Amino acid sequence: MTGTVDVDAVVEEARAAIGSASSLEEIRQVAVAVSGKKSPLAAVSRGLGALDPDSRRVLGQKLHEARTTIEGLVERRRSDIEAEELSTEMAGARIDLTEFVTGAIPAPPSRGHLHLVSQTRDALEDVFVGMGFEVAEGPEIESDWYNFGALNMPPAHPARGMFDTLYLNLGEPETTLLRTHTSPVQIHLMEDAVVNGVLPIHSVMPGRCYRRDTPDARHLAVFHQVEGLVVDKGITFADLAGTIEVFTTAYFGPDIHSRLRPAYFPFTEPSAEFEVTCTICHGPGCRTCSQTGWIELGGCGMIDPAVFEAVGIDPDEWTGFAFGFGIDRCAQMRHQIADMRSLIENDIRFLRQF
Numbered sequence: 001m002t003g004t005v006d007v008d009a010v011v012e013e014a015r016a017a018i019g020s021a022s023s024l025e026e027i028r029q030v031a032v033a034v035s036g037k038k039s040p041l042a043a044v045s046r047g048l049g050a051l052d053p054d055s056r057r058v059l060g061q062k063l064h065e066a067r068t069t070i071e072g073l074v075e076r077r078r079s080d081i082e083a084e085e086l087s088t089e090m091a092g093a094r095i096d097l098t099e100f101v102t103g104a105i106p107a108p109p110s111r112g113h114l115h116l117v118s119q120t121r122d123a124l125e126d127v128f129v130g131m132g133f134e135v136a137e138g139p140e141i142e143s144d145w146y147n148f149g150a151l152n153m154p155p156a157h158p159a160r161g162m163f164d165t166l167y168l169n170l171g172e173p174e175t176t177l178l179r180t181h182t183s184p185v186q187i188h189l190m191e192d193a194v195v196n197g198v199l200p201i202h203s204v205m206p207g208r209c210y211r212r213d214t215p216d217a218r219h220l221a222v223f224h225q226v227e228g229l230v231v232d233k234g235i236t237f238a239d240l241a242g243t244i245e246v247f248t249t250a251y252f253g254p255d256i257h258s259r260l261r262p263a264y265f266p267f268t269e270p271s272a273e274f275e276v277t278c279t280i281c282h283g284p285g286c287r288t289c290s291q292t293g294w295i296e297l298g299g300c301g302m303i304d305p306a307v308f309e310a311v312g313i314d315p316d317e318w319t320g321f322a323f324g325f326g327i328d329r330c331a332q333m334r335h336q337i338a339d340m341r342s343l344i345e346n347d348i349r350f351l352r353q354f
């Protein structure tokens with residue numbers, strides 16, 4: 001009726017184009033082409049103004065019907081396509097239990113497990129929790145005060161030589177470093193206990209530590225320790241020795257025992273190193289234990305009154321003990337690992353054994 005555009009023909013062309021659209025993107029493009037601003041219908045609509053009123057009314061009505069028809073076709077096709085895409089997706093996700101695999105059967109995906117060090121830490125935590133300890137943690141980045149000062153090692157104290165580390169910041173505003181032992185967590189716990197009035201303390205503190213050491217068969221520059229701390233009234237050296245012995249037999253087995261040997265640490269007085277029965281020869285002596293039948297595991301002692309004073313605990317009222325040892329060393333002894341560096345080399349053939 002406009003002389004150039006047959007509205008019925010436009011609707012039929014649109015019907016064909018809509019019917020052949022096969023994806024949501026295609027239907028979107030078709031919808032723009034058949035009813036958008038540049039479509040033939042839009043051109044007809046723009047020409048309405050030039051018509052006489054009767055013709056305008058008739059053609060206007062026809063245009064409206066055409067648009068309604070086309071919109072309906074687009075909507076129906078869109079929902080059909082959505083349903084098709086959903087059923088295709090579901091069919092793809094279905095497991096075909098009758099599937100027949102020809103040729104070599106692919107290996108099933110392997111499942112990982114916790115690293116030996118994590119397993120060892122968990123096992124140690126279990127032993128200590130069973131003995132009534134709580135588990136606590138502290139930061140790996142420490143200030144000079146927490147790592148040394150509060151532990152009775154003021155600046156230039158010669159004992160700092162045993163704990164050389166990696167410094168993050170020297171001096172202003174304060175010296176920060178990677179902690180060389182888990183002992184600073186003792187200070188945090190005691191400070192918190194004083195502030196919150198929650199003494200006594202019976203805690204173990206596992207965690208990662210750092211030293212400026214060259215790795216060898218028995219040392220790593222990044223290693224793991226577990227620290228123990230008991231602060232209570234009337235605690236004696238016998239409590240310390242008994243705790244170490246109970247832990248040793250619980251973790252290593254009933255034929256492995258412990259003994260204490262006098263030693264020196266700045267933050268305990270008296271101090272001891274504790275040794276356990278050689279896990280290779282179980283006592284008679286071998287190359288690993290230098291024919292002694294014992295292997296050193298960690299350090300321990302009664303908390304030095306200077307440490308109590310540093311955190312504001314009255315050493316006349318409270319006593320306590322602390323101990324610490326290497327988690328990696330425990331794993332090495334229990335599983336008879338020749339070289340501790342195996343723990344950090346990520347060789348899957350080694351790790352799979354545990």
Ligand SMILES: [Zn+2]
Binds near residue numbers: 279282284290291
């Ligand atoms: Zn031995």
